[in-house]
Amino acid sequence: MSINYDFITAAPVVPVLVIDDLDTAIPMAEALVAGGLPALEITLRTDCALDAIERIAKAVPNAIVGAGTVCNGDQLRACRDRGAQFIVSPGSSQSIFDAAKETALPLLPGVSSASEMIAAMDAGYEILKFFPAEANGGAKALKAYSGPFPHVKFCPTGGISPNNLKDYLSLPAVIAVGGSWITPKHAIQSRNWDAIRQLAAEAVVLASD
Ligand code: 3PG
Helix, strand or coil, X not given: CCCCCHHHHCCCEEEEECCCCHHHHHHHHHHHHHCCCCEEEEECCCCCHHXXXXXXXXXXXXXXXXXXXXXXXXXXXXXXXXXXXXXXXXXXXXXXXHHHHHHCCCEECEECCHHHHHHXXXXXXXXXXXXXXXXXXXXXXXXXXXXXXXXXXXXXXCCCCCCCHHHHHCCCCECCEEECCCCCHHHHHCCCHHHHXXXXXXXXXXXXX
């Protein structure tokens, strides 16, 4: 069975969302999609994350909703049950690999070392999340990893902002970047969805410059 990775090429930036209030899930997703960023990573860091995934999957037709901070196979299956279309994990384990294969969901396994990259490649993955990107040497480190691993593509996240976005996206190995800067807490708290739409649109322009 071939697994569909179109979510990662849908836009150059994948917003990483921490949803504390379920009522913000739909308007936030709509704002991001309207700004040009349809692939959304909802992190399992809050009590309402699974409900948020389900709501967005049902109510925002142009969103490609995925789950992030998935740390074991049971969480991965729960995300599938709520409608997640892709899975992002900060690291990897056999239970995550097994559940991803069982559900046929595309997985971006998190890696931050050559050994983790080899383990992920052994499990059949060639598109990896480099995390936390800035703390692990940033674009310079990623460029170095492309020497021994020329076929691997990366979606770096962790510490990425408009200031360093281009450093990553200019590397041939980088397929997209992830980050939370597009959904700042103050904009969510003040329900300023237009500000979030604008940040998404600015990220799209910056990425294509
Ligand atoms: C992630 O889970 O990918 C990161 O927490 C996102 O990192 P950022 O908040 O530094 O963008």
